[in-house]
Amino acid sequence: MTDTPRARPLSPHLQVWRWHITMWTSILHRMTGVxxxxxxxxxxxxxxxxxxxxxxxxxxxxxxxxxxGKLVMFGLTLSLFYHLANGIRHLVWDAGHGLDVKSANASAVAAFAFAAAATIAVWLIAAMTGAL
Structure with missing residues (x-):
């Protein structure tokens, strides 16, 4: 037996994987939870x-x-709506639907679009009612 250690296999990491939208949704889901x-x-x-x-x-x-303060509140509003949309996406996945790549990518885009649209709508309504 030799004393030379065998080369260990490298695990895939961020430098190896090509970034895709479902990676972003996973990371942002954790960040918005925090x-x-x-x-x-x-x-x-x-x-x-x-x-x-x-x-x-x-x-x-x-x-x-x-x-x-308003910037922080805007960010929290965006976080709330994104986390909600992505949570619903996960519930659909838990039911066994939308797990193929095309559906997962489409639902990721839908989660981003919903979060942006709902946040803008809430802040526009707040501005129109004088809450800002």
């Missing part, structure tokens, strides 16, 4: 500020109404 946890903390902070009184609530509302 973003929604942050959104839950923002929501909890809003409830605490509301309970703390008008001064604290006014300051919290001012932070959320700032340009950076």
């Amino acid at each position: 973003a929604l946890y942050a959104g839950a903390l923002i929501l909890a902070g809003w409830a605490i500020a509301l309970a703390a009184g008008p001064e604290v609530y006014g300051a919290y509302k001012a932070i959320l109404g700032s340009p950076l």
Whole structure:
């Protein structure tokens, strides 16, 4: 027996695989899940500020109404709708449908399109009603 170690097989990694839309949907699903946890903390902070009184609530509302706050809220809205659409996509897969490449790619595009359209619709309605 020799003391030379045998070359171990390399696992496929991001440098090996060609990026495709279903990889993006998987990665973004995880990222939006993390973003929604942050959104839950923002929501909890809003409830605490509301309970703390008008001064604290006014300051919290001012932070959320700032340009950076609105950008964060826009991102959370987009995350919520994307995570919802991709979750429904996974439910369809769990039922055994849409698992072929063509259907998986089409449902990925549909999830992105729904998230963008729903986010824009919510923010347009908010702007038209004076909520912004």
